[in-house]
Amino acid sequence: MAYDFARIEKKWQGVWEKEKPYAAVTGDKRPKFYGLIEFPYPSGQGLHVGHPRPFTAMDIVTRKKRMQGYNVLFPIGFDAFGLPTENYAIKNHIHPAIVTKKNIENFTRQLKMLGFGFDWDRVVDTTDPTYYKWTQWIFLQLWKKGLAYKATMPVNWCTSCKCVLANEEVVEGVCERCGSPVVQKEKSQWMLRITAYAQRLIDDLDDLDFIERVKIQQKNWIGRSTGAEVTFKATTGDDIVVFTTRPDTLFGATYMVLSPEHALVKKWMPKLKNADDVRAYQAAAASKSDLERTELSKEKTGVCLDGVAAVNPVNGREIPIFISDYVLASYGTGAIMAVPAHDDRDWEFAKKFGCEIVEVVAGGEDVQKAAFTAKDDTGVLVNSEFLNGLTVRQAIPAITKWLEEKGIGKAQVNYKLRDWVFSRQRYWGEPIPMVWCEKCGWQPLPEDQLPLVLPDVESYEPTDDGESPLSKMTDWVNTTCPCCGGPARRETDTMPQWAGSSWYFLRYMDPHNDKALASKEALDYWSPVDWYNGGMEHTTLHLLYSRFWHKFLYDIGVVPTREPYAKRTSHGMILGEGGEKMSKSRGNVVNPDDIIAQYGADTMRMYIMFIGDFEKAATWSDNAVKGCKKFLDRVWALAEAGPTGDDVTPEHEAALHRTIKKVSEDIDEMKFNTAIAAMMTLVNEFYKSKPSKGDMKVLLLLLSPFAPHIAEEMWEMLGFEGRAMSQSWPEYDESKTVEQVKELAVQVNGKLRSTVTVPADADDETVIDAAKADGKIARALEGMEIVKTIVVKNRLVNLILKPKK
């Protein structure tokens, strides 16, 4: 009989609203557990079926922790600043704050319908001035410590809209909205010095319980490389500084390449005989993003600077200088020494432009045919005077020492990580609390003037000069200098969305505090986050940014731990039917509201967990949802049948212990799909042999974190005391989970031939005798002798045979 999920779910959600079973208690004597999910961006489309996957997963984890006696903090909030809301506001002439409020209400309704055990008294909203007051406060601390600074950076500039575009708004080099070409334009921007923390962000990963691919991806993103900085002299007398990881190949440097934006190119322009070509190349490079520049690099492009050359400091040879877009201004010094014999990109470039290829490391193929790039002891230096005969590993320190002695180079560590561009010329973000005074320069807003509230504006459109819409608010912009009291102007750029999400987990600990971002008591009690689950796509930006901010807050004594998150796991995406990404244009988007209306929240929760390996992408299937509904109907029918007997029945005892073990372990390892499969197996057992009330009790406790509404209803229906969710998590007895007899596979020469049943943990001799006694095996043994036997305890026996002579 199908159960009335609509009535049951409404009933229990009402009960939870009143009883507040999910309230976290700061300072409680129970051990604490802080489970965190990435808070959603409240988009106008409402919740996507992708959201409930991580939410349900952590809901299950935290519900189990509560039953195991933990004081659980499982909060929710909204990361509500950002581009889509702003664009919606521009289009519809509605204040983004109103749009945000409406969207948050819709998200809240949907989240409550799914029965998540969030502590609803701790909701945070990044666009609330009482929240972003502290985002601004953290910025001021960064500024005071010299970690926030202004620098000129290239931005995407739409030549028609006359505004700065986000990378996402640039599609194949043109503006997403109007289709006009987009160029790179220099703009003064606020920057955060995350590079100052590069080494610590790598080193401290070692102590964290993050899944390996997250650690690897972060390390590669930070991209530490060791090498040397070498100064080349140009024929003009200028110094050209390069970074290289292969100083040992210095004798093989046959040309140099500067990025098209390199300052020296501008300086040399009047002297260049081919200045027009150079300018044309610079303009072409300006229209490409870094990604396109490196992607298109299959076919290398560049221009040789005619009229200037460089001198290789080790051998005094004059070598040509090129500009090419495969050298990025943002990495290293924006200039390289090119060693075509031992670098693939340089080799390709040299082949195209006819540069000389000089072998300096022997041991590979002919360097005229391919670059030899091994950086270990397989290569030996040649054509390199005092380095000849050394291996690459020996030559690197030798040449580095030589360079240092001559004063033309030094050992250098370089990171791919770049400082964080923190300015946005947009309205819907936190105002940056800085003031520009002609006399005193940039001055921070005094802390007692925070929050610096985002003023209302008439239009949210970016201005023609590329400034934020705030720049038109002259009343707001014109202010007095906090330092000298003279006339001054406010910064009109706002912060990126990453700002609010870099510290939100701290605010959850004490969300209503108006004296500090959170009290010391709350921070000491709840830190660190015990388990943070989120998407892989956030690994290199959000996750790294928030680790950076946290380390900074630790350094200034605000937070008690060096790292924000003790453990990090990651979920896969939910794809639409057919295995494609869900999107409006494909028309394969599944709305959780529809699923809940048709099958109920518990079925939705069960299915999204049963769909497949939590860490991998999974394909939505409407049909498979029904299977989970059927399972809940079957459990319901067992309860409705009115089981009797408070004790566990002997015929189900072993199965119950095994199921408790499997479900307990699987939840800890996020293998929710197999946990549910184990419960299904148990229910199939219950259909073969009727369960007692005591058997059902165990099943309901195991089911409760997954399907809390129906579990609670059946708990009450069977007359158990209190609430299922507040009982102790069931324990299992290991000795009762093991089987008394085992069925072993019998292989002959590695191929399965039969099976035998023997007592558990039987010794080798017993197993081999049993195998030989088996009819099929006995036949296979005729005329053969056993050369070798392999017994794997409780698993299999493998007999290796050969014909008797």
Added chain:
RNA sequence: GCGGGUAUGGUGGAAUUGGCAGACACGCGGGAUUUAGGUUCCCGUGGGCGACCGUGCAGGUUCAAAUCCUGUUACCCGCACCA
């Protein structure tokens, strides 16, 4: 291009981490119940008549490979102003 992943029946996925491939579901076939459809309950279900063959593809290591190694193809995530 660079960095990180993934690939198993008709479908979603299991596989104690080198030890009986396909648990649990969906779908499909058969049966029971039902006036009928649906629901529910039972049984069967990788391929091949068979010796056997089967975990993207090609090799290798091993008594034994979905799992380890080498090469290769396809797809997914990220690439710094989307969140």
